[in-house]
Amino acid sequence: MTTPDQLRDLDSRPKRYWNVDGIPELVMGLVWILWGGAFLVGGAIPPGSAANLYWMAFPAVLVLSGVASAWLVRRLKERFTYPRTGYIEYRDPGPLVRALTALIVVLTAAGVAALIVTGRAAGVEHTAAPGIGVILSLAFVVASIRQKAPHFLALAGVALALAAAAAALKLGWTGMNWLFVWLGAAATLMGAWRLRRYLRKHPAEAQA
Amino acid sequence: MTELDRVIHEPARLLIVGLLNGVKEADFVWLMHESGLTRGNLSSHLAKLEEAGYVEIEKTFRGKIPLTILRLTRTGRAAFAGYRKAMSRLLAEAGGRQ
Numbered sequence: 001m002t003t004p005d006q007l008r009d010l011d012s013r014p015k016r017y018w019n020v021d022g023i024p025e026l027v028m029g030l031v032w033i034l035w036g037g038a039f040l041v042g043g044a045i046p047p048g049s050a051a052n053l054y055w056m057a058f059p060a061v062l063v064l065s066g067v068a069s070a071w072l073v074r075r076l077k078e079r080f081t082y083p084r085t086g087y088i089e090y091r092d093p094g095p096l097v098r099a100l101t102a103l104i105v106v107l108t109a110a111g112v113a114a115l116i117v118t119g120r121a122a123g124v125e126h127t128a129a130p131g132i133g134v135i136l137s138l139a140f141v142v143a144s145i146r147q148k149a150p151h152f153l154a155l156a157g158v159a160l161a162l163a164a165a166a167a168a169l170k171l172g173w174t175g176m177n178w179l180f181v182w183l184g185a186a187a188t189l190m191g192a193w194r195l196r197r198y199l200r201k202h203p204a205e206a207q208a
Numbered sequence: 209m210t211e212l213d214r215v216i217h218e219p220a221r222l223l224i225v226g227l228l229n230g231v232k233e234a235d236f237v238w239l240m241h242e243s244g245l246t247r248g249n250l251s252s253h254l255a256k257l258e259e260a261g262y263v264e265i266e267k268t269f270r271g272k273i274p275l276t277i278l279r280l281t282r283t284g285r286a287a288f289a290g291y292r293k294a295m296s297r298l299l300a301e302a303g304g305r306q
Binding site: 010012 | 242
């Protein structure tokens with residue numbers, strides 16, 4: 001007889017399938033390197049018209065990179081994953097989940113804007129990078145448990161180590177940029193290694 | 209046991225329906241990998257589920273490669289939800305008797 005636990009396990013298997021090939025980590029890592037790197041480059045440009053132009057185009061680059069990453073993950077999965085271990089389309093998350101996600105994004109953006117407008121941003125300069133590092137580390141731990149993906153624990157460890165380094169070195173806002181660059185590099189390397197392992201384990205086969 | 213849906217209660221079909229319940233749609237290859245069933249075995253169980261109106265099977269192509277898309281119908285999702293409820297109730301009753 002099938003137990004409710006076994007039925008719950010069936011529910012979670014499509015979610016686990018998302019991480020089977022390393023592609024999401026690979027692309028996420030590249031996007032984080034781009035974001036961190038773009039901030040570092042922007043900070044290195046001397047004030048003037050070039051810097052103004054750079055920062056004007058910056059929000060568009062961030063938004064476009066987010067859209068492009070979703071497109072790239074899909075294309076890579078179509079190219080490598082679906083012909084080997086099959087295709088799935090996830091169920092619509094529903095209006096409640098969409099609304100909650102939008103609310104969290106708006107509240108976070110409003111919080112950051114409030115910090116900048118009220119001039120309190122300087123006060124959190126040295127705690128932002130360690131704080132973000134710890135939050136990302138916890139997010140990886142939660143994802144690891146929920147998706148039964150132990151490799152996320154390694155990324156959680158990297159995020160925590162980077163948070164500790166940022167706190168010790170007191171790098172200020174630059175610390176946040178370096179955090180994303182290094183964490184992105186770790187995610188990219190892990191994704192590439194997992195993709196290579198997946199491709200070796202599953203040679204291409206014809207569709208049914 | 210009379211409460212349980214006999215079409216779904218068969219272990220292989222329960223596995224198929226349970227897996228399809230978590231997705232909007234999937235192809236034959238994914239279902240075969242996840243279920244561990246052979247091609248022939250999976251096909252025969254899918255035919256039974258289609259006959260019961262629980263699964264919708266769409267045969268199409270991706271480029272020149274044949275592609276079989278599978279979806280749980282509304283009836284299939286309702287039947288699976290009903291099966292889960294009935295199973296939980298039976299297990300609770302069995303636990304209460306012990």
